[in-house]
Amino acid sequence: MHPMIESMRGRLVVSCQAYPGEPMRDPRTMAQVARAVVIGGAAAVRVQGIADVRETVAAVDVPVIGLWKDGDDGVFITPTLEHALAVADAGAHVVALDGTRRPRPDGLTLAQTLERLRAVHPGVLVMADCGSLDDALAAQDAGADILGTTLSGYSGERPKTEGPDFELVDQVVAACALPVMVEGRVHTPEHAAEAIRRGAFAVCVGTAITHPTTITGWFGRAVEGARTPA
């Protein structure tokens, strides 16, 4: 196994992303968040956007999983070969891309995308963000290095579970030989531990560690719910 993937075995990966229009949407800020989570023990970080990838690669000494989100529906995570090449050019060690079976905007298959990406960047690793077992099996055949459950609940094939889609985790772990990264709605340390117990190779947490607006909402609603009516 590639040493960079091996370094994530049984470990926590943290996704550091801010969304368009948000106060923390700034590559330098995200690189600082990435440094902070590495100090906390993250084995790798996942960052969005070319500038964020560049800043973060320079700021941390762990693998950087890079992606480029273009839009927010359909195929939007590193949707085309051009996006994947740009993420690799920016220095990402792992390129995360849409690993669903949906048609890609540039008309290439996932296998063609990976082949052309590797022709330019022979050393780059690929994480396929999947939304179902069939996606994971197809992404494995297409030559991905890591299978992510990232798009479960977002691609139309699986329900959007309250926490992680553990049913899908079980299916992918049982059927696929590649390392499985459990990602998506891992909201508590117990969720993360459960992912590993179920055979995940690693677990990636985003919102619950790096999205203060959402976390504040969780706490705020709990506090309001506990208030005694005046």
Ligand SMILES: CC(=O)N[C@H](C=O)[C@@H](O)[C@H](O)[C@H](O)COP(=O)(O)O
């Ligand atoms: C569906 C989609 O666009 N997922 C994105 C992928 O990079 C991010 O918005 C998520 O934050 C990331 O996957 C981590 O998941 P969570 O934030 O639930 O821990």
